[in-house]
Amino acid sequence: SQQGEEDPQALSIQEGENATMNCSYKTSINNLQWYRQNSGRGLVHLILIRSNEREKHSGRLRVTLDTSKKSSSLLITASRAADTASYFCATDPISGNTPLVFGKGTRLSVIA
Amino acid sequence: NAGVTQTPKFQVLKTGQSMTLQCAQDMNHEYMSWYRQDPGMGLRLIHYSVGAGITDQGEVPNGYNVSRSTTEDFPLRLLSAAPSQTSVYFCASSHPKRGITEAFFGQGTRLTVV
Numbered sequence: 001s002q003q004g005e006e007d008p009q010a011l012s013i014q015e016g017e018n019a020t021m022n023c024s025y026k027t028s029i030n031n032l033q034w035y036r037q038n039s040g041r042g043l044v045h046l047i048l049i050r051s052n053e054r055e056k057h058s059g060r061l062r063v064t065l066d067t068s069k070k071s072s073s074l075l076i077t078a079s080r081a082a083d084t085a086s087y088f089c090a091t092d093p094i095s096g097n098t099p100l101v102f103g104k105g106t107r108l109s110v111i112a
Numbered sequence: 113n114a115g116v117t118q119t120p121k122f123q124v125l126k127t128g129q130s131m132t133l134q135c136a137q138d139m140n141h142e143y144m145s146w147y148r149q150d151p152g153m154g155l156r157l158i159h160y161s162v163g164a165g166i167t168d169q170g171e172v173p174n175g176y177n178v179s180r181s182t183t184e185d186f187p188l189r190l191l192s193a194a195p196s197q198t199s200v201y202f203c204a205s206s207h208p209k210r211g212i213t214e215a216f217f218g219q220g221t222r223l224t225v226v
Contacts, residue, residue, distance in 0.1 A: 043204075045215065099157055101157070
């Protein structure tokens with residue numbers, strides 16, 4: 001399987017705390033993306049980081065990428081109850097003409 | 113724009129029945145894909161298409177067929193449903209050649225095979 005792995009599988013934090021999720025992948029990539037899925041809904045794109053970038057910010061989201069270790073992390077700062085969802089990383093393989101490869105996800109619960 | 117539309121939202125099938133899950137997108141995206149989502153397994157790729165008339169297999173293609181006769185539509189056919197195909201199915205589209213590498217997802221079809 002080409003699937004990546006998120007770590008941890010589940011995370012429970014208090015509102016206002018920071019949440020960090022990690023992703024490891026197996027192949028060379030063009031970019032890595034993070035998605036969010038609310039319960040029972042489709043996935044929504046959050047942020048994309050290209051293979052030549054090391055860090056990217058978008059609002060309360062901070063993504064890092066280490067291509068030498070084939071790993072990425074997603075940091076959500078000052079979390080809110082509304083951030084409760086599952087988060088998935090997805091890699092765009094450099095081999096081309098193939099869809100995104102998704103990890104297994106991290107379930108984040110933010111307790112008010 | 114409606115984005116990616118999947119129908120039906122819910123379906124119950126008996127073992128051995130066949131059915132087609134519909135997926136349509138109105139963004140003129142070239143790439144379309146079908147994933148299934150099972151607890152603890154994340155999203156696994158079933159089939160995908162990089163343009164009308166072109167399809168290819170993903171990680172878990174057995175028991176499913178696809179065709180892509182138009183840019184807009186990418187139906188997924190279950191030939192003879194089995195309980196192992198109980199899952200949530202997601203269709204997604206993107207257009208890498210226009211720089212749209214992020215995937216746009218439908219709301220999913222929850223399928224139960226009894």
